[in-house]
Amino acid sequence: MAQTRIPNTPAGQMLRVWLDAFNSGDRARMENFVTTVDPGWNLDRMSSFRASTGGFDLLSIERSEPLHIWFLVKEKDSATRAVGDLLVKKGAAPPTVEYLQLRALPTGASPVIVPLDSALRRRVIDGVAADLSKFYVHPAVAAQMIAVLRSHQNASAYRDLSDGFQFADRLTSDLRAVSHDGHLQIGFQPFKTPPPAPPTAQQVAQRTEQTERGNCGFEKVEVLPGDIGYVKFDEFVEKNFCVGTVEAAMAFVAHTRALIFDLRDNRGGAPMTIAFIASYLFDSPTHLNNIYHRPNSTTTQFWTVPSLSGQRLSTQPVFLLTSNRTFSGGEEFCYDLENLKRATIVGETTGGGAHPVQGYLVADYFQVVVPASEAINPITHTNWEGTGVLPDVKVSAADALNVAIQLATKDIQALETTNGPTEVQQPARTGPSPGTETSVRRQIEGWESGQLDYDDLGPFSQEAELQEHVQLQRMFTQLGELKSLTFLRVGSDGSDVYDAEFAHGGLQWTIAPLSDGRAEVSLRPMTQNGPMSPSRP
Numbered sequence: 001m002a003q004t005r006i007p008n009t010p011a012g013q014m015l016r017v018w019l020d021a022f023n024s025g026d027r028a029r030m031e032n033f034v035t036t037v038d039p040g041w042n043l044d045r046m047s048s049f050r051a052s053t054g055g056f057d058l059l060s061i062e063r064s065e066p067l068h069i070w071f072l073v074k075e076k077d078s079a080t081r082a083v084g085d086l087l088v089k090k091g092a093a094p095p096t097v098e099y100l101q102l103r104a105l106p107t108g109a110s111p112v113i114v115p116l117d118s119a120l121r122r123r124v125i126d127g128v129a130a131d132l133s134k135f136y137v138h139p140a141v142a143a144q145m146i147a148v149l150r151s152h153q154n155a156s157a158y159r160d161l162s163d164g165f166q167f168a169d170r171l172t173s174d175l176r177a178v179s180h181d182g183h184l185q186i187g188f189q190p191f192k193t194p195p196p197a198p199p200t201a202q203q204v205a206q207r208t209e210q211t212e213r214g215n216c217g218f219e220k221v222e223v224l225p226g227d228i229g230y231v232k233f234d235e236f237v238e239k240n241f242c243v244g245t246v247e248a249a250m251a252f253v254a255h256t257r258a259l260i261f262d263l264r265d266n267r268g269g270a271p272m273t274i275a276f277i278a279s280y281l282f283d284s285p286t287h288l289n290n291i292y293h294r295p296n297s298t299t300t301q302f303w304t305v306p307s308l309s310g311q312r313l314s315t316q317p318v319f320l321l322t323s324n325r326t327f328s329g330g331e332e333f334c335y336d337l338e339n340l341k342r343a344t345i346v347g348e349t350t351g352g353g354a355h356p357v358q359g360y361l362v363a364d365y366f367q368v369v370v371p372a373s374e375a376i377n378p379i380t381h382t383n384w385e386g387t388g389v390l391p392d393v394k395v396s397a398a399d400a401l402n403v404a405i406q407l408a409t410k411d412i413q414a415l416e417t418t419n420g421p422t423e424v425q426q427p428a429r430t431g432p433s434p435g436t437e438t439s440v441r442r443q444i445e446g447w448e449s450g451q452l453d454y455d456d457l458g459p460f461s462q463e464a465e466l467q468e469h470v471q472l473q474r475m476f477t478q479l480g481e482l483k484s485l486t487f488l489r490v491g492s493d494g495s496d497v498y499d500a501e502f503a504h505g506g507l508q509w510t511i512a513p514l515s516d517g518r519a520e521v522s523l524r525p526m527t528q529n530g531p532m533s534p535s536r537p
Contacts, residue, residue, distance in 0.1 A: 004058045010088045010095050011069035018086070018100065022046070023055035038097035042325065044265050048234060052214045053077055063113050068163070070190075072111055077213065080104055083111040083190050085165050101165050107202065109191040114365050116162050125153055127362025128171065128186060135372045137294045137355055145178045164188035164365060180386055182327065182353040185369040192364065208241060216242035217269070221249045228408045229253030232262035236269030236329045239276050244516055246273070247309050248458040250280050251512040251520045254311045255491065258408035262321045264347060264397050268328025271302055271356070278333065279304040281342055283314035288336045290376040291356060299376070310512070311494065317411040319404040322347035322389065323397035332375060334389045339379045344407065345391040347400035354383035432487045436496040436511050439519055440485060444500065447476045458520040480504045
């Protein structure tokens with residue numbers, strides 16, 4: 001691919017700095033960019049965005065001015081293209097970014113340089129006012145926002161705004177100044193938005209690929225020292241795309257004695273997925289949340305799921321990590337579990353957004369995202385809008401994980417002192433599931449030969465094996481030849497537990513089959529006194 005020439009202007013130089021830092025994948029370089037050039041980016045989300053895209057190839061410069069540049073890029077890991085808009089802050093020394101926006105292009109769409117004249121500004125404002133009046137969840141607040149919008153319009157406050165992104169950001173700021181609603185947003189898309197239509201097969205396939213590449217928002221699943229499960233996920237992707245991923249994550253931590261969910265970077269998502277994940281923490285039907293929808297004056301109830309494929313973790317202590325970035329659905333997960341007395345929240349007060357949204361096209365290239373609904377908790381009969389969810393243990397987001405580990409360790413020790421060793425309820429099945437012994441033998445042969453079939457492993461076992469590949473290869477080399485493989489018992493979650501005896505040691509091998517034919521695996525090196533702390537390949 002021919003290299004696109006970047007103009008030698010302040011905006012062009014800033015574009016080059018961003019691309020170099022982002023494409024490097026180096027966290028230190030990205031942190032330097034965020035700290036010195038564009039504080040509008042969050043470092044963790046920038047790193048996650050880099051991982052999901054693989055970086056960007058610059059395809060073209062669409063328009064260039066000394067402090068402003070429009071450009072087209074393509075994800076390195078997919079065919080997705082995006083149009084970008086970068087504005088350098090006027091008079092700043094050293095130069096810094098006023099804003100940097102990226103918008104993914106729908107399949108077949110081309111970027112458009114939109115002339116923002118008075119007629120288009122008027123159509124946008126009229127459309128926003130009409131949709132707020134008709135759909136905003138609190139009509140009285142909608143009327144206040146419309147009055148302020150009209151006042152600014154009559155005072156010619158928007159007359160000099162000629163860039164779509166700037167105009168949309170200014171409208172958003174003015175409306176939020178009245179409503180204090182973090183969900184409310186005016187969006188600008190520099191391409192023609194197609195009329196609403198059911199997704200095509202190609203669009204469904206593309207969405208599936210994107211969610212799989214992003215691991216449905218799950219960033220990390222591991223077992224910490226002390227048998228503490230740790231699950232970090234940054235969004236609640238639609239349930240129909242992510243059932244298998246959620247099942248695999250919960251199977252991975254099924255044997256732990258306490259759970260930590262890290263929601264410090266969680267910005268929300270699908271209510272059905274929130275309920276699905278929360279279902280693992282209760283052993284009886286539990287009413288989690290209600291959502292009132294103003295457009296049709298209906299209320300939807302959300303309950304735990306009655307049937308799950310894996311073990312419910314209804315007795316383990318649960319800790320939720322929060323930050324001021326935790327928002328929307330991430331907050332609902334915390335608020336639901338907090339009011340049901342099922343979790344301890346550790347960290348910072350969350351962002352304060354409890355209004356689910358609906359998008360409406362208001363004029364060519366412009367859309368208003370209207371908070372048309374609101375959460376109503378069945379216990380408190382209110383929500384966290386504007387206040388956020390308050391932590392039970394208030395610490396900085398940076399310290400939240402260490403504090404939660406300390407609290408979890410104390411809870412585990414207290415339970416052992418009070419109750420003694422936990423008795424595991426014996427499942428009805430007493431023999432191994434069909435095929436698990438064959439799978440274990442195939443996995444052992446793969447590790448011994450260095451030709452492991454990753455298709456046998458669930459997603460979290462795959463990731464852990466890649467991270468610990470050298471240590472696992474060394475362990476199997478030291479263990480030597482497999483001498484015997486004996487089924488021991490059925491775990492309380494339906495997994496099969498085997499005793500694998502090698503020439504120079506042993507492993508307790510737990511295998512939890514998934515619905516797609518793969519399996520999550522847990523290995524515990526054996527000593528004369530029994531299994532040591534777990535290793536999760």
